[in-house]
Every structure is written in C-alpha cells, then in structure tokens.
Amino acid sequence: MDAFRITGGTRLSGRIRVDGSKNAALPEMAAALMAQTPVQLRGLPQLSDIDNMVTLMTELGCEIERDGEDVRIVNSGNGSWHARYEIVKTMRASICVLGPLLARYGKARVAMPGGCAIGDRPVDLHLRGMEALGATVELDGGDIVVEAKRLKGATVFLGGPFGSTVLGTANVMCAATHAEGVTVIESAACEPEIMDLADMLNRMGASITGAGTPRITIRGKGSLQGCDHRVMPDRIVAGTIAIASAITNGDVIIDDFPYDHLLAVIDRLNATGVRVHREDEAQPASRCTVKVTSDRRLEPVLFTTQPYPGFPTDLQAQMMTLLCFADGNSIVTEKIFPDRFLHVSELVRMGAKVYRQGGTVVVQGVQRLVGAPVMASDLRGSASLVLAGLAAEGETTVSRIYHLDRGYCHLETQLNSLGAQIERFDPDATVAASEDKIKSTSY
Ligand code: EPU
Numbered sequence: 001m002d003a004f005r006i007t008g009g010t011r012l013s014g015r016i017r018v019d020g021s022k023n024a025a026l027p028e029m030a031a032a033l034m035a036q037t038p039v040q041l042r043g044l045p046q047l048s049d050i051d052n053m054v055t056l057m058t059e060l061g062c063e064i065e066r067d068g069e070d071v072r073i074v075n076s077g078n079g080s081w082h083a084r085y086e087i088v089k090t091m092r093a094s095i096c097v098l099g100p101l102l103a104r105y106g107k108a109r110v111a112m113p114g115g116c117a118i119g120d121r122p123v124d125l126h127l128r129g130m131e132a133l134g135a136t137v138e139l140d141g142g143d144i145v146v147e148a149k150r151l152k153g154a155t156v157f158l159g160g161p162f163g164s165t166v167l168g169t170a171n172v173m174c175a176a177t178h179a180e181g182v183t184v185i186e187s188a189a190c191e192p193e194i195m196d197l198a199d200m201l202n203r204m205g206a207s208i209t210g211a212g213t214p215r216i217t218i219r220g221k222g223s224l225q226g227c228d229h230r231v232m233p234d235r236i237v238a239g240t241i242a243i244a245s246a247i248t249n250g251d252v253i254i255d256d257f258p259y260d261h262l263l264a265v266i267d268r269l270n271a272t273g274v275r276v277h278r279e280d281e282a283q284p285a286s287r288c289t290v291k292v293t294s295d296r297r298l299e300p301v302l303f304t305t306q307p308y309p310g311f312p313t314d315l316q317a318q319m320m321t322l323l324c325f326a327d328g329n330s331i332v333t334e335k336i337f338p339d340r341f342l343h344v345s346e347l348v349r350m351g352a353k354v355y356r357q358g359g360t361v362v363v364q365g366v367q368r369l370v371g372a373p374v375m376a377s378d379l380r381g382s383a384s385l386v387l388a389g390l391a392a393e394g395e396t397t398v399s400r401i402y403h404l405d406r407g408y409c410h411l412e413t414q415l416n417s418l419g420a421q422i423e424r425f426d427p428d429a430t431v432a433a434s435e436d437k438i439k440s441t442s443y
Helices: 022-034 050-057 092-105 124-132 168-175 192-203 235-248 263-272 313-323 341-351 379-391 412-414 427-441
Strands: 003-007 013-015 041-044 063-067 070-074 106-111 134-138 141-149 155-157 182-186 208-209 217-218 228-229 251-257 273-276 288-293 300-303 329-333 353-357 358-363 373-375 395-399 423-425
Touching: 003 379, 013 300, 022 041, 022 050, 022 070, 022 092, 022 168, 022 192, 050 063, 050 092, 092 106, 092 124, 092 141, 092 168, 124 134, 124 141, 124 155, 124 168, 134 412, 168 182, 168 192, 168 217, 192 208, 192 228, 235 251, 235 263, 235 288, 235 313, 235 379, 263 273, 263 313, 313 329, 313 341, 313 379, 341 353, 341 373, 341 379, 373 379, 379 395, 379 412, 412 423
Parallel strands: 013 251, 041 228, 155 182, 300 329, 373 395
Antiparallel strands: 003 395, 003 423, 041 070, 063 070, 106 141, 134 141, 182 217, 208 217, 251 288, 273 288, 329 358, 353 358
C-alpha cells in the first residue's frame, strides 16, 4: 500500500489543468449500457474508480476500448444484468448501473453496497424511484433485484432526510428514458454532474428538461443511440487544487476550472482572504482559467455543507485544513454525511486545534502545523491530509494513499509540477529492505 512522504513549506506556483470529473464519468459510463450503438466518452480521469467501472462494464458484457483519457463503450445487448458483490464492494458508485440495466433489459440484479467510512449510505431513495416507475424490488441474498415488464412514467419524489440523492437521481433519470409516458422527478439533485449526464442522455436521443433544477421532466423514448460526449471538469479536484494554492500562500493558475460550479466554495475562500480571479471573462464559466493567490494570514469563516449549489461535502475536509491557519475560530457544519470527520483526529496529530461535537467542528486557528505520520481513511479526508502536509513544518507521511488514488489522478505528480515536494513510496518495501539490512549485518 503506497504512502506519501511530504516535505512541507513550499509555496506552490505555476499552471495546472483540471481533469475530467469522476462523479460525472461513472454514471455516464453506466448510461452507455443503454445505447444501441457505440458511445464515445472523452476526457475521463485516469483513476482506480474508473478502472473498477471498466471492470464492471466488461463483466456486464460491454466491449471497451481505452485510449488515454477517451473510452469507447459498446453494449450489444446480449450481456449480463448482474453486478456482483465482488465488484460492487470495491466501489459503492457501482449502484449507478441499476437504472440503466433496468432500462435496457427490464431487469437488474445489483449487490447492495455495504458500509462506508464516511457514514451510512442507504439506497432507499433509488429503490423508491424504481418502484414508482412500476418495477418490483426485492432483496435476494444481499442483491437488489428489480424487474419490470414495462416501465411507466410517474411523478417520483427523491427528497430524503439529507436532501436529494445524486446517484439516485441519475438512476431514475436513466430508467425513465425507457418508461412509457412522462416522468417528473421532484426534489431531484441539482448537482452539475446530473446536468452533464442529462446533456449526454439528450445526445443519445432522450428528452430531458429541467436538469440542474429540483424538477426534472423525462419523456420516455424507448431506446437510445450512442453519442460522443466530453466529461465536465472535476469541481472537487479543482477546489482541492485551489485550496492547495491557498494553504501554501501560493500563486497558481488553473485551467479548465468549473468556476460557476464552485461559487459556494469561492465565496468562502474569498471570505478567508484568498483570491480566485478569472483570467479571461470571455471563457465559459463552466471551464475557464483562474488564478488563485493568497499572501497573508486568513480570516476565520463559518460554512455548512449542503446539496448543490451549497458548499459541497466533498470539499469539507480540505477547507477545514485551510481554516487551521486562520486567525481565530471557524465553524464547520456537515449536513450531508454528519460523520464525515475521519480526518479530524489525524489533523490533531499534526497540531491542529479542532473540536468536534456531532456534525459540527470548531477549528481554532494555529500558527503552524507540524509534520507527522498520519493515515488516510477515505478519499477526501486523504486529500485534506496531503494539504496539511504541504503547509506543515517538516515531514509528513500519509499512509493508505489508495483512498486518494480513487479520486485524484497522480496528485503527487500534479502538485510537484507546482513545486510541492511529495514522494510516493511503498512503506512495506522500505520495512522489508531495512529488515534485510539488519539480517545481512547480524552475526
Ligand atoms: N441518502 C439517503 N437515501 C438514499 C440515498 C442517499 O438517505 O437512497 C442520503 C445519504 O445517506 C446522504 C445524502 O442522502 O446523507 C446524499 O447522498 P447521495 O445519494 O447524494 O450520495 P451519492 O449519490 O451516493 C454522490 C457522490 C459523493 C458525494 C455525494 C453527495 C458519486 C459517485 N458520489 O454520492 O462523492 O459525496 O454524492 O454530494 O457521485 C466523493 O467523491 O468523495 C463522494 C463521496
């Protein structure tokens, strides 16, 4: 299991481009299951989650050709409709094949995703959506089994105790493209990844309006064709790089930055004193060039994670790390995954003063963090520890980097191109080498 050795204290500067979005790419790859002709997806990030999805889609009978950041997916329609636990357990997002398989084959069997480090992640809303479209839903041997002779358009309410559901909205939207009549999703997720998926589905011949708002209307079409679609830039990667620049008092130019998808984050960064400046107003706000600079101590701020367009839960940990360097007390409230705080105790090991009570954390700014060995336990929490290491005095090792590799494409290479000093290494190999040395020098 790889780890990072980070030598902190370097001010980041230079230019970098944001990769395609993992959370848009995964449901879009799944949507390709419904196409009668080839789907070409462009600008996919090179991540282990994408590799897992390729494995799953191949097992479902798709032919997949990869060429760098592009992938061509063909589903001849003779494949399987069973997503096995062995694959689903490696990636919860596998649940996004449920709607597309039901649409294409009239049935789907998908292993129920299990526990998750960031908290409970039920799928009741996904299932409610499938039932509303006329499917039967059963649990059999740990698998969700959905079946429908004919899907029928309906009004589907997808609001839950923590807001809507992103992948649940993706699943219902996909299934509804094959339903007879009109489906209206009320309390739909408004996340940009849903807009990007709707855009792709419309290119495949679907008729979807309202994506990006809480009411999405889908007119069922029966069958869909292939398309050529470029995946949107990853707003969470973009936000993480912006915070990396800010936390090192850096000066970084970021290309393909989805500015209008990050307004809540930019608002909070500005409130701390970080500047995010659009370099060319003529570029589209969803893919533009910005410069992120910060050259003084930061102001403390309050922020609460919320469904889009609120502050994204996927940037909570990274922003919390930045606020460790503010002059005063900040308050962070997590409203999507109230237990998503695995990074807190690791930050404390580096000298942070962060106090958690339930879903709220008080961050008391400190003059400095000090490098320490810390352990990653989830994807975004890992990113926050890397950011802490960049700004800390001395050396930080972040172990279990495989969590990070699920959502960031060679983050160390990207940050090193801006001047960071991060080395990837295999701690087990290092231990083995030193044991060998001890053996060879013992009598
Ligand atoms: N929820 C329910 N019932 C459901 C589904 C969700 O109560 O049937 C609850 C969840 O427990 C949570 C809230 O609703 O409290 C939102 O969950 P959602 O379903 O929206 O999450 P998701 O679709 O499974 C996606 C992203 C996550 C991101 C969340 C929230 C992908 C592949 N994953 O998950 O991304 O945190 O939306 O924005 O799109 C990440 O990239 O690190 C990540 C975890």
